Amino acid sequence: MGNHRNALVEAVRHELAEARGTARAVLAAAESARAEAQRRRRLVRDAYATCLTQLAEARDSARSTIERRFQGEANALAGNAGSLAALCAPGAASSSWRMWSPTEPEQGGRPGLLRIGTIDFEHATMPALVPLLDAAHLQVSGDDRIAVDGVISGVLLRALGTTRPGDVKLTVYDPERLGGTLAAFAPLGLTFVGPGGLGPMLDDLVEHICRVNETVLAGEFGSLAELTAATVGRRPEPWRVVVLLFDAEVAPAQRAQLDRILRAGVACGVHLIIRGAAVEGAERIVVRHGTGTTDTTGDLPIRLDPPPPAERIAAFCRGAAERLREGPPPARLADLEPEKIWSRSSAHGLVAPIGDGPDGALVEVPLGDDPPHALIGGPSGSGKTNLIYAWLGSLCARYDPSELALYLLDFKEGVSFARFTPGPRDESWLPHVRLAGVNVNHDREFGLALLRHLGDELRTRAQAAKRHEATKLAELRAEDAAGDWPRIVAVIDEFQVLLAGRDAVAEEAVTLLEDLARRGRSQGIHLVLASQDVSGIEALWGRSGLIGQFTLRIALPKARRILAENNLAAAVIPRFHAVVNADSGVAGANQIVRLPDASDRLSWRTLQRRLWRARPAGCSPPRLFDGDTVPALPRFRSSAAGFSPGAAGSSPGAAGSSPGAGGSSPGAVLGERIDVAARPARLRLGRMPGRNLAVLGTRVDEACAILASAALSLAAQGPAHFSVVCTLPEAQHSAARLVAELPEADWYDESDLAQLFEVIPDEIPHYVLGYALDAVPGHKDRLRRMLADGPSQRTHVLGWWRSVPRLRDDLGGPGARLDAIGAWVALDVQGADLGPLCPVPGGPAWYPRTRRALFFDRSVHRVPEVIIPYEVNHDPT
Missing domain, CATH: 3.40.50.300 (P-loop containing nucleotide triphosphate hydrolases)
Structure with missing residues (x-):
């Protein structure tokens, strides 16, 4: 009898150990592969049921033979069953009513078991679960x-x-x-x-x-x-x-x-x-x-x-x-991310999803040879910026910075693209972004500078393709494997602002856009233009071929004139959706897409930080141009060839310098150019006639800032002498502080003016800074002689006149020639008033705006350019 009892005990022990081992193995497999939890849901569910069955059998066997000797083994088995139950009935499927709240399921996830109560087993308690959805009646x-x-x-x-x-x-x-x-x-x-x-x-x-x-x-x-x-x-x-x-x-x-x-x-x-x-x-x-x-x-x-x-x-x-009633919520940005980042090649094009379709499958959007460019449309508040975020995030997760380069421009009032650049709250940036322009609705010149830059890149690629006998980017990359030829995507939000009106900026912008749209596809340059409505853009009238190049159309709810006229799909789609059409908007090519909430800062920051941490060595932060930010005067450092402002990263070959302008002559920095690169606008002051500067306008702070930045940059280039005169009370404080900072500077008042305007030959340059020269009494003849003869003797006048008529009066009256003023910077002066100083008939198309100036150097410019006067801080700190 004892032998039989022992054999039975061993059999029960074996059954308990086997059941417990099975449950533990399934539990370990499920917990170590949570990413595959949906695929293994049925396995866990079956293991849960098997575990309960074996537990009941083991309990009955144990009680009928050796009563409670093996209760500890059974309790351990019950604990494993409870863990399995938590895996196949998470969240709202098994939580108690006191703590219950709905649980959002994973996309494409399979439903689990549902709790109806609990099973008490000595010191262990586990949920009692039953199947329903996709499993049973x-x-x-x-x-x-x-x-x-x-x-x-x-x-x-x-x-x-x-x-x-x-x-x-x-x-x-x-x-x-x-x-x-x-x-x-x-x-x-x-x-x-x-x-x-x-x-x-x-x-x-x-x-x-x-x-x-x-x-x-x-x-x-x-x-x-x-x-x-x-x-x-x-x-x-x-x-x-x-x-x-x-x-x-x-x-x-x-x-x-x-x-x-x-x-x-x-x-x-x-x-x-x-x-x-x-x-x-x-x-x-x-x-x-x-x-x-x-x-x-x-x-x-x-x-x-x-x-x-x-x-x-x-x-x-x-x-x-x-x-x-509100409709389906937006998908998650994370749903667009691939399993492995940066695993795609852009040699033959770019393909990335922007959302999911009615069947739940991701809808991919192509950019390449066909379609080459995209047009996005939707009224204010329809989600254009959110769509752009989703698309860019999806692209950047699939293609590394050597495969994709982004240029982003936002013409609406806001900082939509600033999140892609380093900021005070987040040091990360999107590694693919080369340039981001925000708050540029009043700086259309910056949009023009971007198009010129892309035009230069197009010519560079076309020349390289010609050398390698390649007809498109994929062939060029195959022939020149060591070259840097990423696909370029330029996104211009509210691009109609760039083309507003019928002025020179709009005319040149349309011409550049047309060339980029026509030839860009073969060189891997793609345009993405977003707007509320393209029908009212005057600059596009008669240029239907330009919009025709944008065969990829994405229409948001209530969008007008983006799709074909007989395609009304955008009028009926709900919020968070878009119509994607890769056939110029014809009705038969519609794809309805549900967009994720990509504007959520936390979701975006998670993706951006992931890409930023993976950035390649030597990846530089993007250039951020903020139209609402006034650039500070760079710190200057001496150089053998003159100077270079360390913060701006310019070189002696920047605008305002050329062999004809004096070669390595000293250069006065007047402000920052509105350009793709943050470069200063400089005026070369050589020995040629007319190498003087006139600052024109009544804005005291900006005029003083221009004179101060010019003087400080000249002082950094070597020995120089400065003479400063100011009789205007509003400007005397700025002038006095400048004199205190310059190494060799003299202050002249009304009693010293005869000596001020004497041209004395010297070995070092002499710069006469005149604050409101039109207010300086007398000595007009001496001033005119200095303007005419001074440059050849290395004496240059940098003067401020509060209007063009006052400048003409100081130079001899209405009939006087203005050749002595070879360069000028206009502030709040209308373009028509600048006609006598500019070769443009009738004067330049210039409408003054705060903290912007118009710069013209007769020896360099054909037409004036807009610059931003620097913020000059004279405080020692």
Whole structure:
């Protein structure tokens, strides 16, 4: 007898160890591969059921043989089962009602098990779970009708709380209480079927199953769950959950339809929850005296959860109904990211998703030889900036900075693209961005500078392609593998501002755009233009060929004139959606895309920091041009060839210098050029006639800043002598502070003016700085002689006159020649008033604006250029 007992003990021990080992192995595999949790959901669910079965058998065997000797082993096994339960019923599927809240499911994720109560096993407690969605039907029976209905309410609330609003359509057949049993779910708009509607309802479900099998699954997939998993997207059909609250047995005619649904419904997303009728093919839940048992948990007693409070059900259903009315929420930016960043080559084009389609699959947008350029349209507030963020994030996650270079320009008032550059709150930047321009709605010249830069790049690539006998970028990259030839994408938001009016800026911009659109495709330069409406842009009239190059059209809700005239898709799409059309907007090529919320700063920062940390060595931060920021005067350092401002990164060959302008002659820095590179505007002061400067206008602070930046930059280039005169009270403080900073400077007042305007030959340059020279009394003849003869003797006048007529008066009157002024900077002076000083007939098209100036150097410029006067801080700190 003892030997038999010992053998039985060893058998039980072996069974317990084997069951525990199986459960631990599955648990370890599930936890170490959470990324594959959806694929293994069914495996975990089966392991949970197997573990419970073995636990019950082991418990019974242990009690019948050696009573509680191996209870510790069984408790360990129960702990493993509890861990498995947490994996296959996360969040709202298993949390207690006191802590319960809905859980947003993962995209394409498969639903798990649902809690109905708990199983108590000595010192271990685990949730009791049952399958439903994509897994089973339920048949609930028992001796307590209220408890049975409470189980059904709890299962429904958990199923709805673990799916998105609208993913489950609920129907209730309640002939006894006419819908009152589950009335708390009414805000969801569920369908109640009365006593006479059972037959038609079952017929409708059978027809629905037939349709799904024929048109959706079509023999390619065995179930909607398999289809959803294969496409990693949203379900093509919602689940249909039908609650049948029978008070009697089902009639034979209806029983046949019911059996068909029980056999084929789960694969097609149709699930029955049946009360009061015995059926085959459903998961059974039996309620007796406040406890329950299920097919999954075996005969282990379940302590049933109390029914969820009716007010909690109603509040959840109202919230879900409100979300359903608002339409589907935007997708996540993370959904657009590939598994591995920077794994694509741009040699043959760029392809990246911007959102998901109606079937849940990502919709990819191409840029390459066809289509080469994109046009984005939508009214204010429709989400253009968000769409651009999503597209750029998707592109930058797939192509590394050597494959893709970005130039970004935003003409609306705002800093949409500033987040891609280093800032005071975030030091990271998007490694692909070479240039970002923000707040440039008043600086159309910067947009023109960008187009000129792209035009230069186009010519460089065309010349390289010619040398290598290549016709497109892919061939050039194959022939010149060591070259730096990334695809360039230039995004210009609200580009209609650049083309506003019929002035020289708009005319040149259209010409450059047309050339880039026509020839850019073969050299890997792509334009993305965004606007509210292109129909009213005067500069495009008669240039239909330009817009015709933009064959990729993306229309946001209520967009006008982006798609073809007979294509009305943009008028009916909801918020967070767009129409993507790669065939110039013709109706047959529409793709409807749901866009992610890419404007969320936290989501974007997560992606940007990931890319920034992976940036290659030597990757420099992008250039940020902010039209609302006044640049500070750079720190100057001496150089053998003159000077270079360390902060600006310019060279002696910058604008304002040329062999004809004096070669290595000293250069006065007057402000920053509005250009792709942050370079100073400089005036060479050689020995040629006319090497003097006139600052024109009444803005005191800016005039003083220009004179100060010129003097400080000249002082940094070697020995020089400065003479300063100022009789205007508003400017005397600035002039005095400048004198204090200059190494060799004399201050002249009214009694010294005769000596000031004497031209004395010297070995070192002499610069006369005149603050409001039109206010200096007398000595006009001496001033004119200095302007005419001084440059040849290395004496140069840098003077400020408050208007052009006052300058002419000082130079001899209305008929006087102005040749002595070879360069000028105009502040608040209208373009027409500058006609006598400029070769442009009628004067330049200049409309004064704050902290901007018009600079013209007769020896360098054909037309004046706009510059930004520096902010000059004379404080020693």
